[in-house]
Amino acid sequence: xxxxxxxxLIGEGFRSVAKQKKMTSASIIIMCATMFIFGAFYLIGENIxxxxxxxxxxxxxxxxxxxxxxxxxxxxMKSKIREIKGVNQVTFYSKxxxxxxxxxxxxxxxxxxxxxxxxxxxxxxxxxTLTDLTLNNEVQEQILKIDGVVEITASNDTISSLATVxxxxxxxxxxxxxxxxxISVFIISYTIKLTVYARRREISIMKYVGATxxxxxxxxxxxxxxxxxxxxxxxxxxxxxxxxxxxxGILSSSVVQMMGITLYNFSDIFVKxxxxxxxxxxxxxxxxxxxxxxxxxxV
Amino acid sequence: MIEFRNVSKSYTSGQEAVHDASFIINKGEFAFLVGSSGxxxxxxxxxxxxxxxxxxxxxxxxxKDITFLKASRVPYLRRSMGIVFxxxxxxxxxxxxxxxxFAMHVVRATPKHIRRQVPLVLSQVGLADKAKVYPNExxxxxxxxxxxxRAIVNNPSMLIADEPTGNLDPNTAWDIMGLLNDINLRxxxxxxxxxxxxxxxxxxxRVIRIDQGNIVRDEKGGYDGEI
Numbered sequence: 001x002x003x004x005x006x007x008x009l010i011g012e013g014f015r016s017v018a019k020q021k022k023m024t025s026a027s028i029i030i031m032c033a034t035m036f037i038f039g040a041f042y043l044i045g046e047n048i049x050x051x052x053x054x055x056x057x058x059x060x061x062x063x064x065x066x067x068x069x070x071x072x073x074x075x076x077m078k079s080k081i082r083e084i085k086g087v088n089q090v091t092f093y094s095k096x097x098x099x100x101x102x103x104x105x106x107x108x109x110x111x112x113x114x115x116x117x118x119x120x121x122x123x124x125x126x127x128x129t130l131t132d133l134t135l136n137n138e139v140q141e142q143i144l145k146i147d148g149v150v151e152i153t154a155s156n157d158t159i160s161s162l163a164t165v166x167x168x169x170x171x172x173x174x175x176x177x178x179x180x181x182x183i184s185v186f187i188i189s190y191t192i193k194l195t196v197y198a199r200r201r202e203i204s205i206m207k208y209v210g211a212t213x214x215x216x217x218x219x220x221x222x223x224x225x226x227x228x229x230x231x232x233x234x235x236x237x238x239x240x241x242x243x244x245x246x247x248x249g250i251l252s253s254s255v256v257q258m259m260g261i262t263l264y265n266f267s268d269i270f271v272k273x274x275x276x277x278x279x280x281x282x283x284x285x286x287x288x289x290x291x292x293x294x295x296x297x298x299v
Numbered sequence: 300m301i302e303f304r305n306v307s308k309s310y311t312s313g314q315e316a317v318h319d320a321s322f323i324i325n326k327g328e329f330a331f332l333v334g335s336s337g338x339x340x341x342x343x344x345x346x347x348x349x350x351x352x353x354x355x356x357x358x359x360x361x362x363k364d365i366t367f368l369k370a371s372r373v374p375y376l377r378r379s380m381g382i383v384f385x386x387x388x389x390x391x392x393x394x395x396x397x398x399x400x401f402a403m404h405v406v407r408a409t410p411k412h413i414r415r416q417v418p419l420v421l422s423q424v425g426l427a428d429k430a431k432v433y434p435n436e437x438x439x440x441x442x443x444x445x446x447x448x449r450a451i452v453n454n455p456s457m458l459i460a461d462e463p464t465g466n467l468d469p470n471t472a473w474d475i476m477g478l479l480n481d482i483n484l485r486x487x488x489x490x491x492x493x494x495x496x497x498x499x500x501x502x503x504x505r506v507i508r509i510d511q512g513n514i515v516r517d518e519k520g521g522y523d524g525e526i
Contacts, residue, residue, distance in 0.1 A: 201388070201390070204388075205401075207374075209406070210377035213374075
């Protein structure tokens with residue numbers, strides 16, 4: 001007489017959601033609110049990481065090459081720098097490149113360096129960008145060991161302070177996410193506890209006719225999943241609309257445009273956020289319902 | 300079969316509800332459990348249902364010592380017994396049919412089996428025409444019949460009834476007792492806790508009388524003694 005009763009349990013879960021309309025909508029509203037806050041922090045965190053990456057790729061160091069180095073040595077140098085861990089891009093700037101860059105900066109006053117075309121005082125150099133700003137010091141040490149490198153010029157202070165900020169922001173978002181998940185689980189378990197309380201009679205009858213704890217839990221877990229999924233989809237829609245208007249506002253400001261920074265489009269992170277929300281919603285729903293059932297299963 | 304071997308039960312308050320109870324209720328037997336309120340009657344029922352643990356002694360049900368039964372096995376023990384309460388304990392948001400089918404869903408019966416078995420049991424308790432009605436539209440007696448149908452729908456080997464007629468008028472009470480007797484005649488062990496003196500007297504079955512935690516009488520007869 002063993003029969004797979006998943007169909008029955010899912011049916012009962014839906015029935016209960018439909019019956020307890022007030023309870024269910026209360027749970028969904030609370031869950032949406034927590035997930036909205038969660039989503040906001042998640043999106044801010046993701047974008048900050050994205051911005052940091054952009055800034056990091058712009059930050060770099062200039063590696064000055066010995067004037068007497070041969071062309072072979074210069075080419076070798078490039079591949080050696082490439083091999084160092086943490087190096088992103090290595091770009092060669094010849095003496096001529098350096099000169100024309102300076103000329104451009106001087107603009108109308110480029111007469112000052114008129115004679116430089118004949119005897120160019122600027123050295124050849126490599127511009128090295130990093131994948132991770134925190135590796136700045138290590139990378140510099142390694143590069144200085146390579147033959148033919150005269151010196152490195154870099155704005156070390158800027159790099160290290162940017163690295164600190166990036167790390168701080170990452171830790172803060174992570175901490176907040178953990179706290180928010182814990183809070184959500186407790187809020188949802190409390191709301192499901194109210195549903196369980198309303199149905200304690202049914203639970204006690206189930207115990208008397210020989211229902212196993214797993215069977216009794218079934219409909220409540222289904223209920224938790226339904227609440228979680230519905231909240232996830234609602235929040236996703238709200239966050240999507242809010243995010244797009246906010247991001248458009250930020251991107252249209254002249255300061256941001258001057259810095260050359262871009263932000264994620266909502267469509268870029270939609271799938272990621274959808275997965276996060278569905279996992280979070282069902283996870284919180286399941287966990288919440290199991291926690292709230294514990295007391296009533298001890299008959 | 301239900302066997303109590305020197306069972307005592309004290310609550311944490313220190314009060315001893317059952318003292319050194321020993322008896323055997325054989326398969327197919329009909330037994331009344333009588334005593335005034337607070338006598339230890341309810342505790343005896345709770346011990347059979349494994350709702351309470353005995354402080355000392357052993358309880359054997361269907362040849363199995365359930366004294367140290369694991370909590371995870373208790374549901375399977377309860378499937379071997381049908382249970383009826385004084386307050387019916389029906390689910391108000393389910394129809395008569397669904398209330399009975401519910402007990403079958405719980406033991407994971409197939410939908411086909413449920414569709415066959417539920418109408419059968421409903422006609423056995425005389426409620427075939429009320430299948431689609433909700434409990435609040437039924438009289439007390441009818442509600443208790445639904446509870447009876449639910450208790451026997453899984454063909455348990457024993458039926459435990461705790462004051463099944465306590466909320467019913469005398470005529471209805473007799474109907475229910477008649478049904479319990481029918482169920483017993485089909486081979487189910489029936490244990491009825493009650494203090495309905497006239498019913499116990501007229502049925503003339505085995506009576507186990509408990510007074511202040513002690514079993515003071517165990518013989519066939521009426522509420523107060525042999526007839």
